[in-house]
Every structure is written in structure tokens, then in C-alpha cells.
Amino acid sequence: MSLRVALLGCGVVGTEVARLLTTQADELAARVGAPLELVGIAVRDLATPRDAVVDPALLTTDAEGLVERADVVIEVMGGIEPARSLLLRAIAGGAAVVTANKALLGEDGPTLYAAADAAGTDLYFEAAVAGAIPLVRPVRESLAGDRITRVLGIVNGTTNYVLDQMTTTGLGFAEAVAQAQELGYAEADPTADVEGFDAAAKAAILASLAFHTRVSVADVHREGISGVTADDVAWAGRTGHVIKLLAVAERLPDAQGTDGVVVRVHPALVPVEHPLAGVRGAFNAVFVQAEAAGELMFYGRGAGGAPTASAVLGDVVTVARHRVLGGKGPVESRYAELAVHPIGAARTRYQVHLRVADRPGVLAAVAAVFAQHGVSLQGVRQSGGSDEVRTAELLVITHGARESDLAATVADLRALEVVEDILSVLRVEGA
Numbered sequence: 353m354s355l356r357v358a359l360l361g362c363g364v365v366g367t368e369v370a371r372l373l374t375t376q377a378d379e380l381a382a383r384v385g386a387p388l389e390l391v392g393i394a395v396r397d398l399a400t401p402r403d404a405v406v407d408p409a410l411l412t413t414d415a416e417g418l419v420e421r422a423d424v425v426i427e428v429m430g431g432i433e434p435a436r437s438l439l440l441r442a443i444a445g446g447a448a449v450v451t452a453n454k455a456l457l458g459e460d461g462p463t464l465y466a467a468a469d470a471a472g473t474d475l476y477f478e479a480a481v482a483g484a485i486p487l488v489r490p491v492r493e494s495l496a497g498d499r500i501t502r503v504l505g506i507v508n509g510t511t512n513y514v515l516d517q518m519t520t521t522g523l524g525f526a527e528a529v530a531q532a533q534e535l536g537y538a539e540a541d542p543t544a545d546v547e548g549f550d551a552a553a554k555a556a557i558l559a560s561l562a563f564h565t566r567v568s569v570a571d572v573h574r575e576g577i578s579g580v581t582a583d584d585v586a587w588a589g590r591t592g593h594v595i596k597l598l599a600v601a602e603r604l605p606d607a608q609g610t611d612g613v614v615v616r617v618h619p620a621l622v623p624v625e626h627p628l629a630g631v632r633g634a635f636n637a638v639f640v641q642a643e644a645a646g647e648l649m650f651y652g653r654g655a656g657g658a659p660t661a662s663a664v665l666g667d668v669v670t671v672a673r674h675r676v677l678g679g680k681g682p683v684e685s686r687y688a689e690l691a692v693h694p695i696g697a698a699r700t701r702y703q704v705h706l707r708v709a710d711r712p713g714v715l716a717a718v719a720a721v722f723a724q725h726g727v728s729l730q731g732v733r734q735s736g737g738s739d740e741v742r743t744a745e746l747l748v749i750t751h752g753a754r755e756s757d758l759a760a761t762v763a764d765l766r767a768l769e770v771v772e773d774i775l776s777v778l779r780v781e782g783a
Contacts, residue, residue, distance in 0.1 A: 354387040358422035361429030368661035448671035452479035458553030458569035465684035476667035484659030498642040505638030509655040510545035511597040547576035559601035564688035573695035575618035593621035612691035626782040696756035701780035710744040
């Protein structure tokens with residue numbers, strides 16, 4: 353007896369999923385223990401040109417009717433609605449669900465988790481984070497007996513490509529984005545990528561899994577890369593760093609000592625000797641730190657039709673096996689119910705780039721502001737300065753400090769008479 357598979361969405365990823373289901377049907381049947389029959393593909397417009405691998409007879413605009421006659425529903429349409437309603441309808445009907453929808457899971461994952469748990473069916477989402485890289489399953493299952501303390505990594509291929517081009521070729525931000533668009537790495541509207549929304553959704557999913565606590569995308573501190581300048585990239589190189597957009601989720605206490613979780617996405621300086629500094633192009637890489645296992649690194653293609661489809665099909669095989677042989681995958685784990693702290697509780701190192709008046713006593717005045725807030729200085733570098741210009745640039749490197757203390761320091765520096773401008777504030781990770 354075959355298992356009926358419904359596919360929601362037929363874009364780049366959906367087309368690749370359909371291709372694999374068709375061209376590898378015999379192998380998939382052998383792995384599952386029963387044939388997988390693709391019974392329909394829900395699309396918005398039947399007239400849209402499709403790859404020849406997609407059988408036009410399978411296309412339908414009746415997504416609701418399609419999910420009601422499926423044993424396994426694959427959702428690669430993206431967005432919040434109608435994806436959420438369709439998946440809830442599928443789960444209510446007893447179908448197993450496989451989704452690549454990080455936006456939906458980041459915003460309202462608990463609704464789907466609770467529905468799947470109540471219905472006794474599977475909800476799998478390996479493809480929602482880091483494309484083809486097997487990351488969700490190791491965090492959710494392989495490390496279930498360990499205590500994860502930190503997740504750190506590059507989870508958006510578009511921004512990594514843009515920053516890599518700025519670093520290696522000297523392109524400006526706008527030029528690098530345009531190149532990414534030409535190569536198909538960035539959408540016509542790149543906002544979700546370059547402003548960190550995509551990475552924030554993925555960070556929320558990973559944090560929820562790693563720390564057994566519900567974390568939504570609204571809990572994630574988010575900064576994009578649109579403010580990164582060629583000057584920032586140049587200074588990074590001078591100090592032995594590269595700039596990467598990082599997702600960081602960590603377990604740590606706040607100023608009152610309350611244990612909790614801080615989740616953040618922002619550009620950061622990474623030492624050139626750190627493995628993340630060598631992640632090039634549109635690749636992703638994630639470090640997971642656990643008390644017993646130590647540090648684990650996951651690396652690979654984080655986006656694209658074929659890599660994402662690979663992760664989707666891996667989940668399909670798993671949930672289909674459960675249908676054939678019995679059993680069920682893990683349910684949502686939120687027993688820890690840790691507090692989700694704001695970014696002020698985070699602790700890291702910083703580089704603060706200032707333009708200051710070039711006269712005696714300026715460095716002492718600047719250092720005094722840092723000291724007032726308990727932020728220790730590791731070093732200071734100066735450039736520029738002349739009788740004609742009467743200004744200089746300072747790059748202040750700190751030891752580890754709490755984010756709230758650094759923010760207070762920056763606020764007071766802005767009010768300092770000798771400080772003409774704060775050119776950038778970048779966190780240093782992986783040092």
C-alpha cells in the first residue's frame with residue numbers, strides 16, 4: 353500500500369522535491385518500506401511555466417482539498433498564511449507534516465507543535481534551518497542527553513556571500529547585494545536576508561530546541577548588515593578579523609543572577625583563525641557547544657533548491673517510516689521554561705570606532721567613560737590626526753563586558769565633547 357504525499361508549493365525548492373520524489377521513487381520506497389505516491393501539488397497559478405519534471409496533471413489550486421487526502425504533507429510555499437491554516441488542517445486530519453517554513457515556525461511554532469502532539473502525528477522541519485546541513489535533528493535528538501550551553505553560527509547564505517564579497521573583492525554593500533541577486537543568492541527584495549529577519553527566525557527555532565524553552569522571533573535581538581561599510585571591513589582586516597552576520601543563542605544569567613537564554617542576530621567580528629572566518633560564499637556553518645560533547649561544528653550549503661530538497665526528503669523518509677512501521681518522532685520539549693533575557697544580559701568583547709578631537713587629554717577622557725561603566729580596555733589604536741584636520745580616529749578594543757554596560761558607555765561617549773562621531777560598534781565573537 354502506497355503513502356499519499358501532497359506537496360504545497362512548486363517554486364525552486366518544491367520543483368526539486370517533486371524531482372526527487374519522481375526520479376528516486378524506487379530508492380525512496382525501499383528506504384521507507386512502501387511506495388510514496390505524489391498525489392498533488394498545490395500552486396497559486398496553474399498557468400505559471402514549470403520545469404518539465406512537474407507533471408501538469410498533479411497541479412491544483414485546491415490546497416485544502418489536497419491536504420485532506422494525504423498521509424504526508426510537504427510545505428515549501430513559505431509565509432505565514434495560508435501555510436499555517438493548511439498545516440493545521442493536515443495535522444487535524446492525521447497527516448504527518450514536513451515543512452521548510454522558518455518564518456512560520458519562528459513566529460508560531462508552538463501552535464503547530466501542540467496540534468501535532470494532540471493529533472499524535474509527526475512535525476519535522478530539518479530544512480527550516482541551514483538548508484541541507486543536518487542540524488535540527490542532532491540538536492533535537494542526538495544531543496537530547498546533553499546540556500547545550502551555546503549555539504553560534506552563520507545561518508544565512510545571502511548575507512555571508514555579500515560580506516564575503518565585500519571582504520575579498522572590496523565591493524561596497526549595494527554592489528555586493530546586486531551581484532548576489534544576479535547569481536540568484538538574493539531575492540529581488542533582499543530585506544529578509546540583509547536585515548536579519550531570516551536569520552532571526554532560524555535562531556529562534558534553534559534556541560527553542562537547544563534550551564527546551566519557547567523562543568519566538570520576537571524574542572530575538574536583530575540587526576542586519578545594511579549598515580556595514582567598506583571602512584568597517586577594512587578596519588576588521590587591520591585587526592585580524594572578518595565581519596560575519598552571526599546568530600548567537602546562549603544560556604547565561606542576567607544581572608540579577610537569573611538563569612535564562614539570550615538570542616541575538618547581528619554583524620560581528622570573527623578572528624581570521626576561527627573556522628567561521630573561512631566560511632565563504634553562500635555556505636553556512638554552526639557551532640553547538642554542549643557540556644559533555646564539547647564543541648561540534650556543522651558546515652555545508654545553507655540554501656538552494658537541491659540542498660533544501662535533500663533535507664526535506666530526509667524528513668519525508670523518516671515520517672513515512674513511522675507511518676509504515678509505527679512510532680512517532682519527538683514532540684516539543686519545553687520543560688526548562690527558562691526566562692528569555694534581552695540582549696543587555698549578553699556578554700562579549702567589542703570594538704568601538706570613534707572620530708575624536710586631536711588634542712591632548714582626549715584618550716584619557718574616552719578611557720574614563722569606559723572605566724565609569726566597568727568596561728575594561730584591551731587596547732586602543734589611533735589613525736589620522738594632523739594640524740589641518742584636527743581630528744583623529746580611535747579604535748577601542750575591550751575585554752569581555754556585559755551588553756548593557758557597553759550600551760551605557762556608548763551613550764555617554766556620544767555626549768562627550770571631544771567625541772565627534774561614533775563610526776561603528778561591533779561585537780567580537782569566537783575569540
